[in-house]
Amino acid sequence: MISRFFKNNGITRKDVNLGIGDDGAVVTIPDNCQLVVTTDTLVSGVHFFPDMDPRALGHRALAVNLSDLAAMGAEPAWISLALTLPKADIHWLEEFTAGMHEIAEYFNVQIIGGDTTQGPLTISVCAKGTVPTGKALTRSGAKNGDWIYVSGPLGDSGVAIEAQKGKHELTPRHLATVKKRFEYPSPRVAAGQVLRGLASAAIDISDGLLADLQHILDLSGVSATINVDKVPVSDVLKEALTPEEYLPYVLSYGDDYELLFTVPEDNKGMLEINLKQYGVDAVCIGQIKGSGGEIELLNNEANFEFRAKGYKHFS
Amino acid sequence: MISRFFKNNGITRKDVNLGIGDDGAVVTIPDNCQLVVTTDTLVSGVHFFPDMDPRALGHRALAVNLSDLAAMGAEPAWISLALTLPKADIHWLEEFTAGMHEIAEYFNVQIIGGDTTQGPLTISVCAKGTVPTGKALTRSGAKNGDWIYVSGPLGDSGVAIEAQKGKHELTPRHLATVKKRFEYPSPRVAAGQVLRGLASAAIDISDGLLADLQHILDLSGVSATINVDKVPVSDVLKEALTPEEYLPYVLSYGDDYELLFTVPEDNKGMLEINLKQYGVDAVCIGQIKGSGGEIELLNNEANFEFRAKGYKHFS
Numbered sequence: 001m002i003s004r005f006f007k008n009n010g011i012t013r014k015d016v017n018l019g020i021g022d023d024g025a026v027v028t029i030p031d032n033c034q035l036v037v038t039t040d041t042l043v044s045g046v047h048f049f050p051d052m053d054p055r056a057l058g059h060r061a062l063a064v065n066l067s068d069l070a071a072m073g074a075e076p077a078w079i080s081l082a083l084t085l086p087k088a089d090i091h092w093l094e095e096f097t098a099g100m101h102e103i104a105e106y107f108n109v110q111i112i113g114g115d116t117t118q119g120p121l122t123i124s125v126c127a128k129g130t131v132p133t134g135k136a137l138t139r140s141g142a143k144n145g146d147w148i149y150v151s152g153p154l155g156d157s158g159v160a161i162e163a164q165k166g167k168h169e170l171t172p173r174h175l176a177t178v179k180k181r182f183e184y185p186s187p188r189v190a191a192g193q194v195l196r197g198l199a200s201a202a203i204d205i206s207d208g209l210l211a212d213l214q215h216i217l218d219l220s221g222v223s224a225t226i227n228v229d230k231v232p233v234s235d236v237l238k239e240a241l242t243p244e245e246y247l248p249y250v251l252s253y254g255d256d257y258e259l260l261f262t263v264p265e266d267n268k269g270m271l272e273i274n275l276k277q278y279g280v281d282a283v284c285i286g287q288i289k290g291s292g293g294e295i296e297l298l299n300n301e302a303n304f305e306f307r308a309k310g311y312k313h314f315s
Numbered sequence: 316m317i318s319r320f321f322k323n324n325g326i327t328r329k330d331v332n333l334g335i336g337d338d339g340a341v342v343t344i345p346d347n348c349q350l351v352v353t354t355d356t357l358v359s360g361v362h363f364f365p366d367m368d369p370r371a372l373g374h375r376a377l378a379v380n381l382s383d384l385a386a387m388g389a390e391p392a393w394i395s396l397a398l399t400l401p402k403a404d405i406h407w408l409e410e411f412t413a414g415m416h417e418i419a420e421y422f423n424v425q426i427i428g429g430d431t432t433q434g435p436l437t438i439s440v441c442a443k444g445t446v447p448t449g450k451a452l453t454r455s456g457a458k459n460g461d462w463i464y465v466s467g468p469l470g471d472s473g474v475a476i477e478a479q480k481g482k483h484e485l486t487p488r489h490l491a492t493v494k495k496r497f498e499y500p501s502p503r504v505a506a507g508q509v510l511r512g513l514a515s516a517a518i519d520i521s522d523g524l525l526a527d528l529q530h531i532l533d534l535s536g537v538s539a540t541i542n543v544d545k546v547p548v549s550d551v552l553k554e555a556l557t558p559e560e561y562l563p564y565v566l567s568y569g570d571d572y573e574l575l576f577t578v579p580e581d582n583k584g585m586l587e588i589n590l591k592q593y594g595v596d597a598v599c600i601g602q603i604k605g606s607g608g609e610i611e612l613l614n615n616e617a618n619f620e621f622r623a624k625g626y627k628h629f630s
Contacts, residue, residue: 017349018453021534023386023519024353024444026451029344034332037427038339039395039441043434071338080354082397082439112352119358119437124397124430126354126441129339136341138333204338219336 005093006081006111010101013077013110025112027078033130038068044121049164054092056183057123058099063185064206065127066107067257070192071204073137074129076107081114082124107189135196137261142201142220146262148286151188151275153232154209155246156181158253174240181234185257190278195261198271202261208254210295210306216262223294226286228304251306262288320408321396321426325416328392328425340427342393348445353383359436364479369407371498372438373414378500379521380442381422382572385507386519388452389444391422396429397439422504450511452576457516457535461577463601466503466590468547469524470561471496473568489555496549500572505593510576513586517576523567525610525621527575535577538609541601543619566621577603 006020018026029035042061044050062079069076081100085093104111109127160178163170170178188204195202201220203212209231217224228247237246263271268284275282289296297304321335333341344350357376359365377394384391396415400408419426424442475493478485485493503519510517516535518527524546532539543562552561578586583599590597604611612619 018451022453022455023383023517024351024389024451026387026446027350027352028448029350035342035344035350035443036339037342037393037395037441037443039397039428039430041397041399041430041432041439043399043432046432046434068338072341074339078352080352080441082354082356082441084356084358084437113354115354115356115439117356117358117361119361120435122399122434122437122439124356124437124439126352126395126397128350128352131341133343136333136339139337202338 005097006114010104011108011110013108016078016110016112019110019112027112030130032133034133034136036069036072036074036129036131036136037126038065039124039126040064040068041122041124050121053183054095055099058096059103059184061123061125062100062103063187064257065125066109066187066189067185067204067206069127069129070187070189071137071202071259072131073135073192073196073202074131075193076109076127076129076189078110078112078128079104080126081111083114084117084119084122086119086121137192137195137199137202139201139203139216140219142216142222142262142288143264144222144288144290146200146264146288147268147284148224148226148288149261149263149282149284150205150209150232151191151259151280151282153234154205154256154258155237155249155253156234157185157255158249159237159241159246161255168241170240174236177236182255187257188259188280191259191275191280194274194278198267198274199261199263202259205256205258205260206254208252209260210251211254212260213295214293216260217293217295221291222288223290223292224286225289225296225298228297228299230283230285232283247306320412321429325419326423326425328423331393331425331427334425334427340393342427345445347448349448349451351384351387351389351444351446351451352441353380354439354441355379355383356437356439365436368498369410370414373411374418374499376438376440377415377418378502379572380440381424381502381504382500382519382521384442384444385502385504386452386517386574387446388450388507388511388517389446390508391424391442391444391504393425393427393443395441396426398429399432399434399437401434401436452507452510452514452517454516454518454531455534457531457537457577457603458579459537459603459605461515461579461603462583462599463539463541463603464576464578464597464599465520465524465547466506466574466595466597468549469520469571469573470552470564470568471549472500472570473564474552474556474561476570483556485555489551492551497570502572503574503595506574506590506595506597509589509593513582513589514576514578517574520571520573520575521569523569524575525566526569528610529608531575531577532608532610536606537603538605538607539601540604540611540613543612543614545598545600547598562621
């Protein structure tokens with residue numbers, strides 16, 4: 001089944017010496033590069049609604065993994081797909097693979113193998129990429145004084161999910177826009193590669209801005225001040241909701257797959273110019289200050305109280 | 316959770332530049348080597364009984380993937396684990412990780428990352444290894460006249476599964492022995508590396524001897540004759556069952572994770588000597604003959620009729 005749907009589609013990379021159809025795949029790593037590996041699993045009812053459009057699901061399953069490679073500054077190359085399905089639904093599989101192939105083609109990624117099993121709908125992708133030796137971005141390099149950036153607006157995906165559950169009434173146009181952000185996230189692959197050598201730390205925002213910032217702070221041993229009013233928010237959220245309504249999504253919902261990164265003062269100018277060349281409107285939202293892993297929130301320079309709520313997204 | 320159970324255990328390889336705890340892992344491939352990648356998923360109720368001993372399950376989940384790397388002639392190095400669990404059962408996790416770490420340590424394999432999600436019990440492993448460039452074993456190199464080998468006795472796992480379902484009455488000692496073969500399979504990693512440069516094709520026996528032989532025949536464009544009476548069978552199967560009872564397991568059940576491989580006449584002597592040095596009692600069970608993908612079965616030189624039955628192993 002894997003063969004039928006995944007072998008004769010998608011792209012063929014020259015560095016894939018043996019693809020789908022044997023006990024394993026064989027690929028060649030470029031000279032002076034390291035291998036970067038990441039795994040993300042999407043479970044029906046936990047990470048997406050069971051009736052999610054299979055084309056979007058195929059896109060999203062790959063996108064969330066490419067986002068992790070982006071956060072490492074890696075160039076995506078190969079993926080392995082473990083797909084568990086309740087039944088062999090041909091239409092569903094066609095749509096799912098079409099969605100996955102579209103984004104794979106866009107990022108020049110080849111599916112080199114996998115395993116299809118019968119069971120509750122679960123999609124696990126192991127994505128592999130390469131990075132020049134020693135140039136991988138990590139979560140642990142943020143230093144006192146570094147500036148904190150996000151690569152784009154946050155909160156849309158969370159609003160999409162909760163609106164579908166009936167929590168917010170959006171116009172059809174607003175709903176379609178935020179739903180697309182959830183279903184077809186754009187992993188910031190080019191941005192990640194631009195950050196190599198310029199950013200001091202990076203992470204992709206999957207758990208929520210504050211939770212993912214906390215990962216950087218904990219691993220780097222630093223604290224941060226975030227200007228809540230500077231965090232980019234889409235026009236849709238500003239039109240459809242009040243700040244009180246949308247800020248929890250922006251600060252703590254996650255699922256947006258933008259990059260969060262820190263940049264030393266000396267690299268700030270170069271980084272902004274380089275990112276603009278790739279069409280990435282990164283926004284400076286705060287600064288690393290002191291040690292201890294604390295996050296200080298300011299809203300228009302006043303202290304801002306915010307307690308993150310635990311969401312159970314899809315159940 | 317991944318961190319707690321998988322980070323501070325197991326081995327630390329020098330070629331792992333960044334392990335668990337970031338967006339991705341970073342590893343270094345040795346010079347003049349290619350990367351070999353394989354993925355296998357085990358679903359509760361499909362690939363194992365839901366109440367399977369978690370320590371055995373941890374072993375088996377890794378073993379079936381190392382077996383694929385063995386069939387490629389690769390040296391195992393790193394694994395990514397996607398673990399989906401109904402609930403966080405600490406005792407279960409401790410046992411599962413202990414089982415996985417034991418075999419990982421034995422084969423010098425490091426868990427470099429993964430994803431733990433909530434949902435129906437599913438274990439998906441993406442195993443990575445290395446092979447000297449151009450030396451990977453494939454399924455497609457078998458040539459007319461090559462000898463066909465298996466690396467050890469077949470059928471024990473299948474008998475273990477069906478005995479647990481009540482199909483056969485075994486003595487406690489017999490049941491314990493075959494159950495161990497199912498629960499703690501030994502991937503033929505050393506044998507696989509010995510085969511490099513000597514075997515013309517290789518596969519691991521997961522689907523059953525005849526089904527996996529068929530993969531080699533189809534990809535190599537050849538036919539084969541198998542001497543059924545030569546296929547190695549354990550003493551337990553010979554003691555507990557009649558040949559009519561055990562042969563279906565030996566020929567078509569799978570789950571044993573021995574290697575099936577083909578060897579040109581010129582390499583036969585060298586291969587047998589080398590395998591013996593690693594304690595592998597490989598047995599010659601037939602020969603590649605002609606083209607067309609046909610399998611001829613002989614039993615004590617007489618034609619042998621066998622129609623593979625479809626098993627539904629665990630449901």
